[in-house]
Amino acid sequence: MNKKVISALLCGTMILAAAAPALASEDGVKIALVGKSAGNAFFEIAASSFVETVEAEGGTVEVVYPETATADAQIKVLDNLISQDFDAICISANDVNALQAKLEEAMDAGIAVSSFDSAPNADSREVFVNQAGTVAVGQALIDAVYDIAGGEGQFAILSATSQAANQNAWIDAMKKIMEEDEKYANLELVEVAYGDDEPQKSTDQTDALLANYPDLKVICAPTTVGIAAAAKYLQDNGSATKLTGLGLPSEMLEYTGDDDAHSCPYFYLWDMQGLGKLSAYATIALANGEITGALGETFTAGDLGEYTITEADDGGTEIVLGLPLEFNSENIEEMAKLY
Ligand code: RAM
Numbered sequence: 001m002n003k004k005v006i007s008a009l010l011c012g013t014m015i016l017a018a019a020a021p022a023l024a025s026e027d028g029v030k031i032a033l034v035g036k037s038a039g040n041a042f043f044e045i046a047a048s049s050f051v052e053t054v055e056a057e058g059g060t061v062e063v064v065y066p067e068t069a070t071a072d073a074q075i076k077v078l079d080n081l082i083s084q085d086f087d088a089i090c091i092s093a094n095d096v097n098a099l100q101a102k103l104e105e106a107m108d109a110g111i112a113v114s115s116f117d118s119a120p121n122a123d124s125r126e127v128f129v130n131q132a133g134t135v136a137v138g139q140a141l142i143d144a145v146y147d148i149a150g151g152e153g154q155f156a157i158l159s160a161t162s163q164a165a166n167q168n169a170w171i172d173a174m175k176k177i178m179e180e181d182e183k184y185a186n187l188e189l190v191e192v193a194y195g196d197d198e199p200q201k202s203t204d205q206t207d208a209l210l211a212n213y214p215d216l217k218v219i220c221a222p223t224t225v226g227i228a229a230a231a232k233y234l235q236d237n238g239s240a241t242k243l244t245g246l247g248l249p250s251e252m253l254e255y256t257g258d259d260d261a262h263s264c265p266y267f268y269l270w271d272m273q274g275l276g277k278l279s280a281y282a283t284i285a286l287a288n289g290e291i292t293g294a295l296g297e298t299f300t301a302g303d304l305g306e307y308t309i310t311e312a313d314d315g316g317t318e319i320v321l322g323l324p325l326e327f328n329s330e331n332i333e334e335m336a337k338l339y
Contacts, residue, residue: 049276122316126293138173
């Protein structure tokens with residue numbers, strides 16, 4: 001049921017007001033889930049646990065992908081969604097600021113707006129479901145680079161698109177940690193390259209990094225698409241350059257190992273099913289008026305337990321799922337079965 005309709009009913013009678021939250025869920029909350037781009041297993045995995053969770057709660061989900069991993073393509077998707085009767089939109093943003101006008105239009109139309117994975121700015125959302133703290137991810141990545149490079153030498157970052165809100169936040173966190181701590185003084189970040197979350201472009205960018213920096217010790221790819229493409233390229237070419245970043249265990253199985261035969265000693269991600277589930281519960285709670293996205297509110301995310309809304313680095317609010325998880329030769333086989 002649309003928020004506007006709920007408000008109208010609330011104005012109508014006290015009896016309905018008392019029953020309003022139950023009414024919303026009896027009707028079944030109708031949610032649109034918007035990913036960054038199509039054909040990326042990351043969003044398919046997150047979407048599948050999101051949909052399962054919402055359906056188990058009696059709601060429905062439409063999963064929509066933009067034609068390209070750009071803000072413009074997401075604006076087209078949002079335009080279309082706003083004209084329909086959705087209670088909520090949950091989005092992984094392709095740009096921090098460019099979606100603001102459109103997402104404000106959605107909120108003005110009574111649609112609850114949450115985000116997951118990649119946050120649009122604080123004014124563009126009611127709450128953000130952050131898979132792991134932004135600084136925690138930056139710290140894990142820079143420490144992995146430091147460790148794999150042996151504490152010194154050149155490294156490059158292979159990112160997604162240049163506008164990607166989440167990758168840029170993690171890269172900024174890495175840079176800040178490097179600037180503030182002497183420990184990283186002998187690491188040199190030579191380039192941030194962009195593979196646009198496209199396998200072929202990510203492969204081409206890996207090839208160019210190797211050609212331009214013959215002494216490159218490590219590539220850090222904070223994108224599941226980028227790391228999988230780079231892992232294959234480095235391993236197939238027997239490159240001495242090593243890899244880390246954020247990846248899906250299922251896509252990294254054959255490339256993960258701390259020996260010459262494998263391109264990636266270890267990498268990170270987070271609980272993917274948990275991300276879908278928590279995003280679903282948070283979005284339902286927002287649509288039902290159980291939370292508004294304000295600092296300090298709490299809600300129960302099914303069997304994941306109780307979560308508290310905390311302050312995000314960008315001045316908005318967020319719900320942090322947990323810590324980044326490390327994947328290495330010890331656990332990759334088990335984890336690859338999950339996601
Ligand atoms: C890609 C996407 C996604 C990001 C992961 C790590 O799949 O860019 O937004 O969270 O990588």
